[in-house]
Amino acid sequence: MEEDSHPSCSTSIKNRGTKYVFTERVVSALDKCKISDRSAMHIVTAVAEALGHNTNELIINRTSLQRQRHLNRLKKSENNKENLKIHCGTLHWDGKLLPEITGREKVERLPVVVTDRNGEHLIGAPKLYAATGSEIADTLYELIFEWDLKDHIVACCFDTTSTNTGVIKGAATLLEKKLERKLLYLPCRHHIYEILLRGVFECYFPVNTSKDVQLFRRFQENWENIDKNNFKDLLQNNELNLRLNDNVDTILNFCKEEMKKKIVRDDYRELLELTSICLGANNGVKFRVPGPTHHARWMAKALYCLKIYLFREQFKLTEYEENSLASICAFIIRFYVKLWFNCTNPSKAPLQDLSFIKEIHEYRNVNKIISEIAIKKFCKHLWYLSEECIALTLFDDDVSYAMKQNIVEKIKNIDNCDKETENVKRVHVRSSEINEFIRKELHDFVTANTIDFFGRFGISPQFLQVDPLYWKDTETYQKAKDIVINIKVVNDTAERGVKLMEEYNRILTNDEQEKQYLLQVVTDYKKQFDSHNKSSLIRS
Template sequence: MTVKLSSALNRCKISDRDAVHIIIAVAESLGHNVNDIIVNRSSNKRHREKIRWNLATEIRDKFSVTNLNSLVLHWDGKLLNDLCSKQLVDRLPIIISNNGNDQLLAVLKMLNGTSKSQAEAIYQTLVDWGLTNHVKAMCFNTTVTNTGRIGGTCALLEQWLEKNILYFPCHHHILKCTFDTKFDITSGPNVSLFLRFQKSWPKINTENYKSGIDDRFIFEKLQNSIDHILEFCLNQLKLSHFREDYREFLELTVIFLNGVPPRGVLFRAPGAIHHARWMSKALYTLKIFIFREEFKLTQKDYNSISSICIFLVNLYIKVWFNAPIAAFSPRQDLEFLKNIFQYKTIDEELPKNNLKKFVNHLWYLTSDNIALAFFDKHIPHETKTKMAFNIKRIDTENFDGEEYYVIKNKRIYLDFNEVSNFIKNKKIEDFVTTYSIL
């Protein structure tokens, strides 16, 4: 059993028993006498376990904390199939990042997904790797398990590490929580409109598509930003994306704006419908509107689909693909909040639902995280000068208009009724205080 063979069997999810049959068949086809080869499930299992253990030990031994000053700690619990049974188990991958480099520390099997269990597992992993003094920030999903004020995973880790740590919540998760639509509310797994489109797909002539901006209403709303959005999407398509649905989202947006993606105009068959994954809803929405002449829509559905398409193309796509860039987060959050509020001129219902969710996730506008904006290349030099000036001011002078919100548990809490005043009176430099450089 070699390292390469073991890795191939693991990657293809071949069980120890099935691996024996494959190895014997390959050995026999290569002219070996299988009676001279000791191959059975037990020995195969021991060799594969030994190879995995040696690889893990080698990775640990090569890892050095010498050049590590500031680390960002990442974790995200997932339900995955168990390696030894057909049951689903709670797995907790733990990763650190530093200066563009990532290191997987562990993928732990959890007995439960409570905040204390998560915190204990993460803390022990940091101790085992000797990283407790290097963690400066944490990246996590904004679930109550992680963000609870007293017993959340983040709060417990800060207590046990005995230091204040920056909170960098996952921006993709925030945007997923924010995305909402006006489709039928259902307790079932499918949206009725999407399911009908999925069943109609074999009958749809994919050559008979129309861009979104052929619709007069959509063209009027997007005409000033079409070229800018197309340029952004085409630049993003030059990059590699670890998920194919990300690329499909970009390509559908280009087609929606009457452009041609680098791979040409191609349409994938509609995939699975997930309430938990907004991306599937976005892909369905764009496809339905592009094939509006092939797929019958009621006037109500037509209006809903067109409104959501404008929201996706004009507001959402840029913030989604820029979400991993932490330096852009403060500016993007403030701009996104303003854009959602202004979207009510197109649709009154959709922005209301989005706003109610997004105002609960203003993590990057706190005095701690606002300092990231100094590294945002899209913020003018004049604005950064004002930001630097606010650092030197007496702290109490930096909170003009703070009656609109409160800062608690490392995020801004904004009353929904005060959103209008907040948007009108707050600029990016207003969030900078003397605490922004501590």
């Protein structure tokens, strides 16, 4: 018996593989593609055989794979922390309720991203227990400290919920106290405009307890019965034609130019396409199937309203529903489309917001209901007319030469003795003050604190000594403009972090720390290999 055991032992040792398979690239790809350890064993063995390898010579076992995956995740996370260099960064965060990775209950996840001129960097997606402003601030500060970013964060971008914006208990306020300095607030402009659209929609179709809008649900269920070639654009409604106020060609040209750009989301492109169809540009029309109707998806509300109105002669509507949809569609086409697609440009923010307030106030002569609700909602979110953000105006090509001159002169002539220690984060306007407010111009928002914007982002104010007419040929201005256009004023980057956490929430590992390491591997891999094409996947 003793003699028989030795040959089998030596044979086992002899057959043990010696060639390493699970390299850093391989295990990173397995993580990115959500391949479990068991599935990876089947795939790697089959691929090795297909390539003509003797699998007995290869180290292919679950223990080696698990160990290499852990080491790779840990190494990536440590390398990212060590190598991350942020210059005048903006901190983004966005909460999402997701299932707990180890149980059935749900927990709040907080993906946190830092952006600067060099791109975006996910620094974590920790779970919260109460999701209060205090807990969010504590969590943000811990991540900032962990990644050694305390001296490199100058601004923050977030959704405008009271949990984030509260003057006393808001996460942003409490984070400033922990950092012992003021941050520039750059609330998500997409979120602001979603609030605006929601206000307009709900003044005609109030929210009920159901998650779905019943009108949209009816349309979705009847979609198969609708003749997609039989629709009527908005211009066939004389009243709607008047509401658009001879802006049809301008809006069509805007949509045409936007569609030439790279559009990252299908629903954004669909909004441009539907707007063009509504205004009579119906060459090569192809309608998409109506999507989700959940209240949280406000872009979907705009798409549904436009689509239903186009098919108003086929889809049964009450007189109230048809008239209400007409009013909402006119608002979307005349105002909302341009607002939405321009809102990612930080330099355009002050002029766009002030101009909108003036235009929507004038719109009361066309639709008083929409004018009043839009003013009420939007006047609560005039963050980009604050004393620091008003400096963004200097980099907006749409702002006149005379206005830039006025702003520069006011910055130069303001006495620094008037400088306030407490920065005004946003402009507050009551309904009773709107008539006075619409007479203001951009330079009226400049204060002694406006100059702080330049120091915050490491911008030399030297170009202010040059006439605005020659700024395009001034090096300091061009450098400053390059910094400004790369400031992120929408929270899409944090929303991508939410989506990433949703994808990997309950797969590959149930360990909380390992989950954070995993997210670093996946984000790194996606940056390095951002396409599925063979040419981009092959290393140079």
